[in-house]
Amino acid sequence: MSGWLTDAGLSRSAIGFFGSVFTVYAINFMWAPLVDRVKLPLLHTWLGQRRSWIFFCQSIVLICTFGIAQFDPAKSLMFTSLLALCIATASSTQDIAIDAYRIDSFSTSDPHRLPQASAMAVIGWWTGYSLPGYLAFINADEIGWNGVYLGMCIIVALLMLFTVLVKEPLTNRDALQQQAEARHAAYLGTKSPMVAWLTVTVAEPFLDFFRRNGVRVAVTLLLFVFLFKIGEAFLGRMSITFYREVGFSNDQIGYYSKLIGWGATVAFTLIGSAFNVRFGLVKGLILGGIAMSASNLMFAWIASTGPDEQLFLATIIVDNFTSAFATVAFVSFLTVLTGQAFSATQYALLASLGNLGRTTLASFSGSLADYLNSWPLFFILTAVMVTPSLLMLVSLRAYFAKILKHNQDSKDNTP
Numbered sequence: 001m002s003g004w005l006t007d008a009g010l011s012r013s014a015i016g017f018f019g020s021v022f023t024v025y026a027i028n029f030m031w032a033p034l035v036d037r038v039k040l041p042l043l044h045t046w047l048g049q050r051r052s053w054i055f056f057c058q059s060i061v062l063i064c065t066f067g068i069a070q071f072d073p074a075k076s077l078m079f080t081s082l083l084a085l086c087i088a089t090a091s092s093t094q095d096i097a098i099d100a101y102r103i104d105s106f107s108t109s110d111p112h113r114l115p116q117a118s119a120m121a122v123i124g125w126w127t128g129y130s131l132p133g134y135l136a137f138i139n140a141d142e143i144g145w146n147g148v149y150l151g152m153c154i155i156v157a158l159l160m161l162f163t164v165l166v167k168e169p170l171t172n173r174d175a176l177q178q179q180a181e182a183r184h185a186a187y188l189g190t191k192s193p194m195v196a197w198l199t200v201t202v203a204e205p206f207l208d209f210f211r212r213n214g215v216r217v218a219v220t221l222l223l224f225v226f227l228f229k230i231g232e233a234f235l236g237r238m239s240i241t242f243y244r245e246v247g248f249s250n251d252q253i254g255y256y257s258k259l260i261g262w263g264a265t266v267a268f269t270l271i272g273s274a275f276n277v278r279f280g281l282v283k284g285l286i287l288g289g290i291a292m293s294a295s296n297l298m299f300a301w302i303a304s305t306g307p308d309e310q311l312f313l314a315t316i317i318v319d320n321f322t323s324a325f326a327t328v329a330f331v332s333f334l335t336v337l338t339g340q341a342f343s344a345t346q347y348a349l350l351a352s353l354g355n356l357g358r359t360t361l362a363s364f365s366g367s368l369a370d371y372l373n374s375w376p377l378f379f380i381l382t383a384v385m386v387t388p389s390l391l392m393l394v395s396l397r398a399y400f401a402k403i404l405k406h407n408q409d410s411k412d413n414t415p
Contacts, residue, residue, distance in 0.1 A: 001073075001084065002240040003137060003250065004145040008074035012241055016366025018077075019237055021085040023363075026356035028092040032348035033201045035096045037177070048168030050101040055163045057094035061087055062156045069149035092352075099351065100344035103335055104169040115281070118331035119273035122324060123266050128159075130262030137254025173343075180204050205345035212339065217399055221337065224392040226353045228289060228330060231385035232323060233362040235296055238369055238378070242299070246375070247307035256309070256316050264320040272325035281332050282397050288326030289386050289393070295322040296383040303375035330354070336400075 005015045035053050043052035064086045073080040099121070106117040132155050136148045143151075177200065184204065185196040210218045243253050276284040298315040305311060334354070338346040369378050 002237075003140065003244070003253070004148075005073060006241055006244050007140070007145070007250075008072070010074065010077075012238070012366035012369055014366075015241055016237060016363050018081060018084075020363040021081055022088045022092075024085070024089045025092045025095070026352050028089075028096060029345065029349040029352045031093065032096045032345040033205060033342070035093065035100060035348075036173075036205070036342050036344040037197070037201045047164070049173075050097050050104065051163055051166065051168055053097035054094055054101070055160060057090040057097065058156060058160045058163060060090035061094070062153055062160070064090070065149055065156060066153050069146050069153070072146075095351070096344050096348045099347045101169060103338055103343040103347060104171045104173070106335075114332040114335050115273040115276035115284075115328055118328050118335065119269045121331060122269045122327050126262055126265040126269070126324075130258045130265065134254045134258030134262065137250045137258060140250050140254075177342075205339075205342035206349065208339050208342060209337075209346050209349065213337075217396070220392055220396060222350075222353055224389050224396065225334065225350050226356055227389035227392070228285075228386065229292075229326075229354055230361060230389075231293055231296060231382040234365045234368070234382045234385065235299065235379065237362040237365040239299075241366070242303070242375060246302060248312065252307075252309065252312070256312050260313065261316050261320050264317050265324045268321040268324040269328055272328040275325070276329050276332060281329050281336070282393065282400050284329035285326065285333060285393055286390060288322065288329050289390050291322040292326045293383045293386040295319045296379050300376040300379040303379065333400075 001018070002015055005018060010018075039049065040052045040056055043056060046052070047055055064083045067083045068080060068087075071080055071083075102117055102121050106113050132152060135151065136145075139151070140148055180200045181193070181196040184199045185191070185193075188195065188199065190196065213221065239257070240253065243257065248256075272284070272288070295315075295318045298311075298318055302308065302311055302315055334347060334350045337350060368381075369375070372378050372381075
């Protein structure tokens with residue numbers, strides 16, 4: 001969509017603010033309890049709790065993507081924005097269900113498997129982002145952006161088929177939620193199952209998170225999650241616009257940023273998972289954060305030299321290496337912090353905070369670029385944005401080691 005809007009002649013500020021429709025990624029924790037608790041009619045019986053929500057959200061994405069393919073965003077920006085908002089809402093809800101599916105499939109009591117499971121999630125996300133993105137950019141000039149979106153509809157339909165074919169994970173989630181309902185009913189002194197269900201659905205996932213971590217540590221964890229990827233978010237929102245303005249063609253963007261970037265991400269994600277298994281998640285986060293920040297400086301180099309393909313290739317490889325490395329550790333970190341009974345809600349709370357910078361604050365990335373009027377300075381600023389989160393992470397190292405040990409002890413004591 002950023003490429004389409006750029007080709008349509010919209011300003012950088014307009015493109016940046018258009019992305020604000022994806023603010024729903026930052027607030028999807030507000031309806032995440034529904035993914036944990038509501039059983040969709042018919043679909044739940046057929047697919048189970050997690051897959052039914054995934055399939056339902058994919059259906060909405062398919063319909064709205066087809067709708068966008070019928071319009072020109074430059075002439076129907078409001079309607080296009082509305083469809084994009086529907087896609088973002090369904091997609092962010094699908095993310096909740098997919099993350100919960102992964103957490104239900106891989107227990108947090110086995111930290112050595114978490115980086116590998118997280119790597120598969122990252123590879124899947126980047127495959128969906130980069131491979132169809134490559135096809136989009138190399139065909140945009142020939143078939144038009146409307147034709148590209150029709151092609152995306154075919155891809156979504158294929159993904160819906162895979163949702164039907166995979167198996168639903170087995171958990172004791174229902175039993176844990178029933179125990180929570182009994183506690184709430186006793187505490188509130190009510191015999192109404194609806195009241196107990198409602199209070200557990202709305203309040204218990206958040207109460208459980210603060211109860212397990214303590215208020216001070218919980219707030220520090222939330223601030224770290226919020227700040228860790230802001231620099232990457234600002235860069236990502238403006239990257240396509242930057243490539244076009246500096247002089248790269250749609251074909252070059254598709255080949256280097258999407259296809260090469262996808263291959264590099266897949267390879268480096270596997271390497272990153274192996275590193276995190278060997279050295280631990282905290283070290284992986286610290287090193288990944290520093291490397292991810294430093295890689296932003298290569299974009300400032302491109303801004304100073306112009307559209308050099310060799311430098312573009314080197315930048316894409318380095319950027320995808322550092323981003324994949326940090327993301328595997330970050331996803332594993334979030335997974336460890338979730339509980340079993342409300343995995344969808346608690347992971348969504350953490351992930352949405354991480355998305356807040358990407359979706360909300362990064363909406364001002366275009367305005368910042370316009371204000372600075374200097375791409376090199378813009379990318380330098382994105383490089384230093386990670387510093388506060390790394391300081392918080394260092395302060396949490398001992399606590400995080402305690403969590404991992406507790407989870408491992410719980411596994412060892414399970415009959």
